[in-house]
Amino acid sequence: MSATTAPTADSASAPVRRGAHPLRDSWTMLRRTLLQMVRYKSLTLMLIGQPLIFLFLFVHVFGATMGAGLPGGGGRADYLVFILPAIMIITVASIALNTAYMIALDMEKGIVDRFRTMAIAPSAVLTGRVFGAVILTVLAQVVVLAVAVLFGYRSDGSILAWLGVTGLVLLMTLALTWFTVALGLSAPNAETASNTPMPLLFLPFLSSGFVPADSLPTTIRWFAEYQPCTSVINTLRAWTSGATAGTDAWLAFGWCALITALCFLWSRRLYAKVRAH
Amino acid sequence: MTATTSTPPCEPAIQVAGLGKSFDHNTVLRSIDLTVPPGTVYALLGPNGAGKTTVVRILTTLITADTGTATVLGHDVGRDPGGVRRDIGVTGQFSAVDELLTGRENLRLMADLHHLPRERGGARAQELLERFDLVAAGDRGAQTYSGGMKRRLDLAMTLVGSPELIFLDEPTTGLDPRSRRELWNIVRELVDEGVTVFLTTQYLDEADELADRVGVLDDGGLVAEGTSTELKGRLPGGRIEVAYDDPGELAAAAGSIEEATAHEERLTLSVPHDGSLSSLRRLMGRLDDDAVTGLEVHTPDLDDVFLALTGHAARKAEPAPATPASPAPARGAHASTGNEAAR
Numbered sequence: 290m291s292a293t294t295a296p297t298a299d300s301a302s303a304p305v306r307r308g309a310h311p312l313r314d315s316w317t318m319l320r321r322t323l324l325q326m327v328r329y330k331s332l333t334l335m336l337i338g339q340p341l342i343f344l345f346l347f348v349h350v351f352g353a354t355m356g357a358g359l360p361g362g363g364g365r366a367d368y369l370v371f372i373l374p375a376i377m378i379i380t381v382a383s384i385a386l387n388t389a390y391m392i393a394l395d396m397e398k399g400i401v402d403r404f405r406t407m408a409i410a411p412s413a414v415l416t417g418r419v420f421g422a423v424i425l426t427v428l429a430q431v432v433v434l435a436v437a438v439l440f441g442y443r444s445d446g447s448i449l450a451w452l453g454v455t456g457l458v459l460l461m462t463l464a465l466t467w468f469t470v471a472l473g474l475s476a477p478n479a480e481t482a483s484n485t486p487m488p489l490l491f492l493p494f495l496s497s498g499f500v501p502a503d504s505l506p507t508t509i510r511w512f513a514e515y516q517p518c519t520s521v522i523n524t525l526r527a528w529t530s531g532a533t534a535g536t537d538a539w540l541a542f543g544w545c546a547l548i549t550a551l552c553f554l555w556s557r558r559l560y561a562k563v564r565a566h
Numbered sequence: 567m568t569a570t571t572s573t574p575p576c577e578p579a580i581q582v583a584g585l586g587k588s589f590d591h592n593t594v595l596r597s598i599d600l601t602v603p604p605g606t607v608y609a610l611l612g613p614n615g616a617g618k619t620t621v622v623r624i625l626t627t628l629i630t631a632d633t634g635t636a637t638v639l640g641h642d643v644g645r646d647p648g649g650v651r652r653d654i655g656v657t658g659q660f661s662a663v664d665e666l667l668t669g670r671e672n673l674r675l676m677a678d679l680h681h682l683p684r685e686r687g688g689a690r691a692q693e694l695l696e697r698f699d700l701v702a703a704g705d706r707g708a709q710t711y712s713g714g715m716k717r718r719l720d721l722a723m724t725l726v727g728s729p730e731l732i733f734l735d736e737p738t739t740g741l742d743p744r745s746r747r748e749l750w751n752i753v754r755e756l757v758d759e760g761v762t763v764f765l766t767t768q769y770l771d772e773a774d775e776l777a778d779r780v781g782v783l784d785d786g787g788l789v790a791e792g793t794s795t796e797l798k799g800r801l802p803g804g805r806i807e808v809a810y811d812d813p814g815e816l817a818a819a820a821g822s823i824e825e826a827t828a829h830e831e832r833l834t835l836s837v838p839h840d841g842s843l844s845s846l847r848r849l850m851g852r853l854d855d856d857a858v859t860g861l862e863v864h865t866p867d868l869d870d871v872f873l874a875l876t877g878h879a880a881r882k883a884e885p886a887p888a889t890p891a892s893p894a895p896a897r898g899a900h901a902s903t904g905n906e907a908a909r
Contacts, residue, residue, distance in 0.1 A: 310681065317678040325666040328707065399660030403723070406626045406656040408648055409679050 295556045311410035318417020319424075325391070326425060336387055337429045340380040341436055347372055347499070348440055357562035360501060366441050373437055375498030377458060378518060382489045385465040388422045392473030394484030401560075415470055415556055422466045423459065430458060445531030453538075454528050461521055462546040465489065467552035474559035492518045497526075517544035577640060579604040579731050579762040580625065584634030587620055594620045598636065602779070604730075607753070607763040609777035611770065611872070616783040618766035619659060622735045625764070626656045637733055655729030658734045661716050662723070665709040669719050671702050674706060676726035694722040698704045699726025721752065732756065734765040735879070738772060750775055770872060784876040797871045804870075807851060808835040809860035821851060839863065 326333045347355065348369045350488050356368035363371075395401045395414070434442075446454070469486050476482035493499070495509055496518040505513055513519050520540035527534040532543075580602035588597040595617045602608040610618050623629045627647035635642065641649035663672050670691050676716045677687030695704040698718040703711060708719060723849070724732055726769055737856055738746040753763055767773055774794045782790040782797070790797055792858050793810065810816040810833045820828035826837045837849055846863065853861075 313681065314679060317675065320678075321664065321667070321675055324671060325664070328666045398665070399658050399662040400664055402628060402658050402660070403656065403662035404679075405628055406651055407679055408653065410649040511897075 296493065301360050309415060313410040313504070314413035315416040315420070316417065318413045319420045321426065322417050322421030326421065333425065333434070336384050337432055339383050340376050340429065340433050343379055344433065344436060358500065369437060369440055369442050370530060372499055373442065373529065373547055374522040375493040376433060377430060377525065378493045378498065378521065379431055379490065381426055381458065381462050381465050384422050384426050384429060385469040386483065386486050386489060388418055388466050388488045389469035389473035389476070389486050390479055390483040392418055393479040396474065397479050412557055413559060414561060419463065419466045419470060423462050426462045444529050446529045447531065450528040450531065454525055456546055457521065457524060457545070460542065460549065464545040464548035464552065467549055467556055471552050471556040471559060474556055492516060496522055498522045517548070520544060571686045571733055574858065578602055579639060580764060581637045582634065585624065585631050585636055587624065587631050593786055600781055600788065600791065602764060604762050605757070605760050606778040607757055607776050608764065609773035609780045610766040610783050611773045611780055612783035613768055617786045618783055622733050622766060626649055626733050627645060628731035653730050655724035655727060655732040655778065657720050657724045657734050657737060659739065661720055663708045663716055663719050663832060666707065668705050668707055670695060670704040672719060672723055673726055676723045690726055694725060698722045714741055714748065717741060717745065717749060731762040731764065734763065736766055736768065738769070743821040751782055782872060782875055789875045798866050800871065804839050804841060804863065804865040806839045807862045807864055808837065808858055809833060809855060810835065810857055811859050812857060815854065815857035819853065819857070841865070
């Protein structure tokens with residue numbers, strides 16, 4: 290389609306024409322997102338700091354008791370190893386939540402209408418936000434890990450296992466962020482958009498993230514066993530502690546890939562559909 | 567008033583035929599036809615809810631029409647939205663600036679999206695900041711801007727890509743009188759440069775000031791179209807407003823002049839007037855010198871036209887718009903009918 294500017298008749302569904310450069314436009318939009326993060330420092334720092342509060346609370350404050358409750362017993366250091374995957378997911382989720390809010394704010398402010406009347410790749414506005422969220426998430430995860438190491442965290446995982454961890458966290462970030470993009474696009478206003486995805490923050494609590502799944506009450510255990518968070522957490526936990534994850538790994542990657550694909554398509558559809566002001 | 571003298575050699579900038587749109591069984595537009603020659607200003611005038619924004623949203627490819635065809639700069643809006651988007655600029659009703667970025671960064675963002683080379687983008691941003699009097703505020707966050715500054719930045723962002731045709735949806739709604747006049751001047755400059763402007767407004771004076779042609783939209787249909795002079799010509803004549811300070815004198819005058827209507831609340835007598843000197847002289851002969859405190863000859867304005875065409879006032883249920891500090895030259899003859907006439 291880029292070789293010649295052949296005047297195709299049915300171009301409504303294929304807006305990639307002379308003017309649109311999806312990569313270049315996404316890059317422009319990504320820079321916009323990053324610039325906003327720099328400008329809105331308090332929010333950015335809050336997003337990075339939030340998982341640290343969880344880390345401090347659960348490891349430093351409750352850690353000794355929680356660790357003693359682990360199968361076979363243990364201490365604060367054991368509990369830190371146990372909950373680190375859940376903290377990583379909370380990090381992803383809280384940044385994704387913010388993405389929903391920012392997207393809804395864009396829609397509310399009319400700037401998206403401006404973008405939509407310009408000859409730019411339609412998905413660029415969304416991908417710019419998503420990649421911005423990915424970059425912020427990576428940054429926040431590095432901070433979380435650094436603080437965990439300060440708290441005495443040591444990993445038995447190999448380099449290869451950590452590469453796998455990185456890959457899974459990135460894919461999960463894409464999955465959760467595209468999901469919140471869709472929520473942000475379908476929210477009637479920014480306030481709703483910041484509230485609707487709230488339950489995402491609780492998903493790690495209703496999984497094997499903070500306590501072993503078999504210690505949960507029956508109904509919650511049933512939910513925990515089948516929800517995506519559990520397989521992701523189990524996989525991350527296995528890999529970071531030098532074990533193998535087995536089917537959990539396939540399930541985790543499968544879930545994340547499926548959610549990413551569905552929510553990407555859903556978001557694109559929502560974006561193309563115009564709200565009547 | 568400038569461009570209607572000869573038929574333009576090129577195709578119209580906007581050509582709309584039979585345009586219709588409904589939202590959930592609610593008909594918003596019913597068969598709109600209009601043509602905008604290049605280099606002219608077209609104003610779509612109508613009250614809130616008349617369908618003005620829907621027309622703009624269809625023409626700017628934000629939504630699709632249910633019926634009819636629309637061609638913008640030679641591109642069909644339904645079949646070739648990409649072609650339309652390349653050549654137009656849109657300033658919507660809602661502020662479309664990124665408030666977290668500075669004015670300059672907003673302009674640079676637009677330049678990048680128009681794929682201007684880096685240096686040219688920077689130069690274009692500077693040029694527009696200068697032109698829109700935003701240099702001093704250029705490196706400040708846009709959230710600190712006043713309403714008028716945001717509007718100017720909004721319009722500057724629209725112009726980054728040097729569009730041939732710009733859409734302005736209620737460009738001065740909510741602006742103070744000074745900002746409003748500044749924006750009018752900017753629009754006039756653009757037209758001098760050859761840009762075609764399609765604007766919507768609920769203010770009759772704005773259409774009168776700026777537009778070569780005015781389309782009056784009411785309840786989803788165009789009820790009239792023409793130059794503002796043509797539209798005013800559709801009314802038989804104006805009226806003479808005679809002001810009193812004593813209700814008794816007013817009632818007496820109303821009784822003696824049969825075609826007159828008394829407006830007790832503002833102490834004026836309204837007498838239909840065909841515009842001739844003789845009828846004015848005749849009326850003056852019948853007025854009591856001592857009782858009359860003021861007299862105004864009121865030529866029909868778009869307000870009257872709107873009222874006559876639609877049976878209701880254009881500004882119904884709207885808070886009084888900010889009237890320009892200095893009256894517009896074309897309208898200096900009459901004061902806005904209210905309290906002023908009573909003085």
